Amino acid sequence: MHIIISMWVLAxxxxxxDWKQFKxxxxxxxxxxxxxxxxxxxxHEEHYExxxxxxxxxxYTGTVMLHTFLIYPITTFLFLSNFPMTGTLxxxxxxxKWTLMYIIIELLGYKLGRITYHAGWNGWWSLIxxxxxxxxxxLHYIHLLWALLLSxxxxxxxxxxxxxxx
Numbered sequence: 001m002h003i004i005i006s007m008w009v010l011a012x013x014x015x016x017x018d019w020k021q022f023k024x025x026x027x028x029x030x031x032x033x034x035x036x037x038x039x040x041x042x043x044h045e046e047h048y049e050x051x052x053x054x055x056x057x058x059x060y061t062g063t064v065m066l067h068t069f070l071i072y073p074i075t076t077f078l079f080l081s082n083f084p085m086t087g088t089l090x091x092x093x094x095x096x097k098w099t100l101m102y103i104i105i106e107l108l109g110y111k112l113g114r115i116t117y118h119a120g121w122n123g124w125w126s127l128i129x130x131x132x133x134x135x136x137x138x139l140h141y142i143h144l145l146w147a148l149l150l151s152x153x154x155x156x157x158x159x160x161x162x163x164x165x166x
Contacts, residue, residue: 001055001114002063002071005105009074017074018081025080028141029073032133035151036068042164049121049162053114075102079134080141095138099130106130119162 018025043049054063079098084090106126109115117123132154140147159165 001109001112002052002058002066003056006066006070009071009078013074013078016082017077021081022077025077025141027144028080028137029076031140031147032072032076032137033068036064036072038155040064040068042159047162047164048116048118049158050126051116051118053116055114076137079137083138083141091138095131095134098134099127102130102134103127121162 052060052063052067054060058066075098079094082094084094103123103126106115107123110117110123136147136151136154139150
């Protein structure tokens with residue numbers, strides 16, 4: 001599943017990515033990769049909320065690397081490349097569309113055993129997280145410092161709520 005998602009993401013980026021503006025999107029692509037690495041560092045196989053299960057030719061490390069350095073940054077590139085410039089409703093729809101895509105793929109992965117939930121995490125938490133994530137990606141792109149501050153607050157909330165800091 002993870003390899004298929006990677007191939008789809010690369011094909012979609014090739015087709016629909018705004019490659020002329022790639023440098024503008026790159027800092028936000030690094031932002032999502034850094035946050036994924038932070039999650040892996042904090043949880044480090046001891047306290048996962050969700051866990052990417054390896055499949056086919058990938059072990060766990062390969063699966064995490066695929067998501068961290070390819071899937072998440074390239075989907076961020078696609079999300080930002082196609083973000084509407086005008087209309088609040090259009091912007092909200094865009095965030096909802098990407099959230100829906102992510103949650104459908106995640107729930108499919110959950111049904112296939114490629115993603116597992118732990119410590120009270122479930123599809124509803126993923127929906128909330130994905131909405132937050134896409135809003136933060138856009139905010140990071142347009143207001144970096146606000147995004148970093150709000151990311152810190154969101155991270156603290158998740159750490160406290162799911163018992164990382166006990």
